[in-house]
Amino acid sequence: MRFEFTSPTRILFGPGRLKDAGPAAAALGAKALLVVNRTASRAKPLIEVLSANGVEAAVFPVPGEPSLDAVREAASKARASGCGLLIGFGGGSALDCAKAAAALLANGGDPLDYLEVIGRGLPLKKPSIPWIAVPTTAGSGSEVSRNAVLFSAERRVKASLRSPSMLASLAVVDPELTLGLPPALTASTGLDALTQLIEPFVCAKAGPLSDGFCREGIPLSARSLERAFRNGSDIEARQDLSLASLLGGLALANAGLGAVHGFAGPLGGMFAAPHGAACARLLPGVMEINVRALKERSPGSPALARYDEIARLLTGDARAAAAEGIRFVRELASRLGIAPLSSYGLKASDFPDLIEKSLSASSMKANPIALSRSELQEALEKAL
Numbered sequence: 001m002r003f004e005f006t007s008p009t010r011i012l013f014g015p016g017r018l019k020d021a022g023p024a025a026a027a028l029g030a031k032a033l034l035v036v037n038r039t040a041s042r043a044k045p046l047i048e049v050l051s052a053n054g055v056e057a058a059v060f061p062v063p064g065e066p067s068l069d070a071v072r073e074a075a076s077k078a079r080a081s082g083c084g085l086l087i088g089f090g091g092g093s094a095l096d097c098a099k100a101a102a103a104l105l106a107n108g109g110d111p112l113d114y115l116e117v118i119g120r121g122l123p124l125k126k127p128s129i130p131w132i133a134v135p136t137t138a139g140s141g142s143e144v145s146r147n148a149v150l151f152s153a154e155r156r157v158k159a160s161l162r163s164p165s166m167l168a169s170l171a172v173v174d175p176e177l178t179l180g181l182p183p184a185l186t187a188s189t190g191l192d193a194l195t196q197l198i199e200p201f202v203c204a205k206a207g208p209l210s211d212g213f214c215r216e217g218i219p220l221s222a223r224s225l226e227r228a229f230r231n232g233s234d235i236e237a238r239q240d241l242s243l244a245s246l247l248g249g250l251a252l253a254n255a256g257l258g259a260v261h262g263f264a265g266p267l268g269g270m271f272a273a274p275h276g277a278a279c280a281r282l283l284p285g286v287m288e289i290n291v292r293a294l295k296e297r298s299p300g301s302p303a304l305a306r307y308d309e310i311a312r313l314l315t316g317d318a319r320a321a322a323a324e325g326i327r328f329v330r331e332l333a334s335r336l337g338i339a340p341l342s343s344y345g346l347k348a349s350d351f352p353d354l355i356e357k358s359l360s361a362s363s364m365k366a367n368p369i370a371l372s373r374s375e376l377q378e379a380l381e382k383a384l
Contacts, residue, residue: 003207005254008133008144008168013246015235017174018045021087021134022053024170028130029085031056033078035098037090037136038063046089046134058083062090065151065158065268066097068111074101086131091189092140092275095133096148102128103148103166111150117159117360118152124163133168136177138241139189139276141196141249143171149265149275157269157357167253175242180232187336188276190225190241194329195279196248197221198310200255202290202303203366210255217247218313222328229336259286259371259379262364266357273344280338284330285382291322293369303368341383351380 012020025032032050034057036043043059050057058081060074074097078086086105088098100111106126112119133143142148147162181189200206201214224240231237260282267278287307294301304322311325312318346354355376358364371379 003209003254005209006146006164006167007250007253008171010169011144011171011173011246013173013243015174015176015239017172018134018177019049021046021132021172022049022055024172025050025055025085025087025132026053028132028169029083030054031058031081031083032085032087033058033060033074033081033083033101034087034089035060035062035074035094035101037061037094042136043089057087062093062097064093066093066100066148067151067153070097071100071104071111071150074098075104078105084129086129087134088131089134089136091135091137092142092149095135095140095142096150098131098133099128099142099166099168100148100150100161102131103161103163105129111161114161115150115159116162116362118155118157119159124165127165130169132170132172134172134174134177135245137181137185137189138175138178138238138245139192141193141245141252143168143173144246144249145253151269155269158265160362173242173246175235175239178238178242179235183229183232184337186229186232187225187338188274188280189245190221190228191280191283191333191336191338192276193241193245193248194218194221194225195260195283196252196257197244198283198287199258199260200248200251201310202306202368203256203258204368205256205366207255210251213247213251215313217244217251218310219316220244222314226332226335256366257363258367259290259364259376262358262361262367263354263379265361265363266354267341267346270350270354271344271346273341273346277338278341280333280336281341281383282379284326284333285379287322287326287329288382289371289375289379290368291326293371293375298369301368341380346384348381348384351377354380
C-alpha cells in the first residue's frame with residue numbers, strides 16, 4: 001500500500017466561522033489582495049472583519065473563468081500594492097486565481113512556465129506566499145486542493161497549475177456564505193462536489209484516507225443536495241453540502257479524479273459550459289461505461305465493488321448495486337434541471353478534438369480503467 005496525504009495547514013469549518021478569518025489573516029499579513037468573483041459586494045462582511053483586525057484589503061475581481069491573464073494581473077496588482085497575503089473569496093474561479101497568483105508571486109515567471117499540458121511544466125520550487133481560501137459555493141473543493149485550473153483563451157483549453165506547495169495556509173468554510181445561492185448554481189456546484197467524491201473513490205490512486213472522505217461525503221450530498229436546491233435557506237442542508245465539498249476537495253487532492261473531469265477541463269475551454277454542470281451531465285454515462293468496461297476487461301478490479309458501495313451510499317439501500325447508483329445520479333441530475341451539453345454548443349463533429357484533448361488530461365489517466373476512443377465517444381453521446 002502506497003499513498004500520500006496533504007492538506008492546508010488549518011481548516012475552520014462551521015456556520016459563523018467567517019469572523020475567525022480576521023485574526024487569522026492578521027497573523028499572516030497586514031495587507032491583502034482580496035480576489036472575488038465579480039464584485040466586492042458579497043465580500044463586504046469579510047472586508048469588515050479584516051479591517052477590524054487591522055488588515056487592509058485591495059480588491060481584485062475575476063469576472064469569469066480564472067484565465068492566465070487574470071492570474072498575471074492579480075499577481076501584478078498584489079506586487080504593486082505591497083500585499084504579502086492573498087485571500088480568495090467566492091467560487092472556484094476566485095479561489096483558483098488567488099491560489100495561482102500566490103504561487104506566481106513566490107516563484108516569479110509566467111503561469112505558462114509551470115502549467116501542465118500547454119505550458120513548460122516546470123516545478124514550483126518555492127512555497128506560495130500565504131493565502132487564505134474562503135469558499136462561498138459548495139462544489140469546487142478548491143479551498144483544500146493543490147491545483148488551480150486556468151483557462152487559456154488562445155488555446156481554448158483549461159489546464160492545471162499543480163504543486164503541494166500551493167495549498168492554502170488557511171481554509172475558512174462557513175456554510176452561511178452559501179445561503180441563498182440560486183438553485184441552478186446550487187445544482188451545478190453540488191453535483192460537481194458529488195462527482196469529486198465518486199471519482200476519487202474508484203480511481204486508480206484511491207487510498208485509505210481519501211476513501212474515508214468519500215464514504216462520509218457521498219451520503220451528505222445524496223440527502224441534502226435536492227433539499228438545498230428546493231430551499232436555499234435550509235442551513236442544515238447547506239452545511240451538509242459545504243462539508244461534502246470540503247471532503248471531495250481533500251479526496252481529489254490526495255487520490256485523483258477520472259474521465260468525467262478528464263472531459264470537463266477541455267470542454268470548459270472549448271465551450272462556455274459551467275464546470276459543475278458539465279460534470280453533472282457526464283457523470284452517469286461515465287459511471288455506466290466504466291462499470292461495463294471493468295466487467296468486460298478487468299472483472300477482478302476492486303473498483304467494481306466500489307461502484308456497488310457507491311450505490312448503497314447514495315440510496316441508503318444495503319442491497320443496492322452499481323446500476324441503482326447510476327440511476328440515482330441520472331435521475332437526480334434530471335430533477336435538478338441539468339441541461340444537455342448540446343445546449344452549450346457541443347456537436348458530434350466536436351467529439352474527435354475533445355477526445356484528443358481529454359486524453360492528455362491527468363484526470364483521464366486516473367480513471368479506474370483506460371477507456372477506448374469509442375467508449376469516450378459514447379460517454380459524450382450520452383451527455384449530448
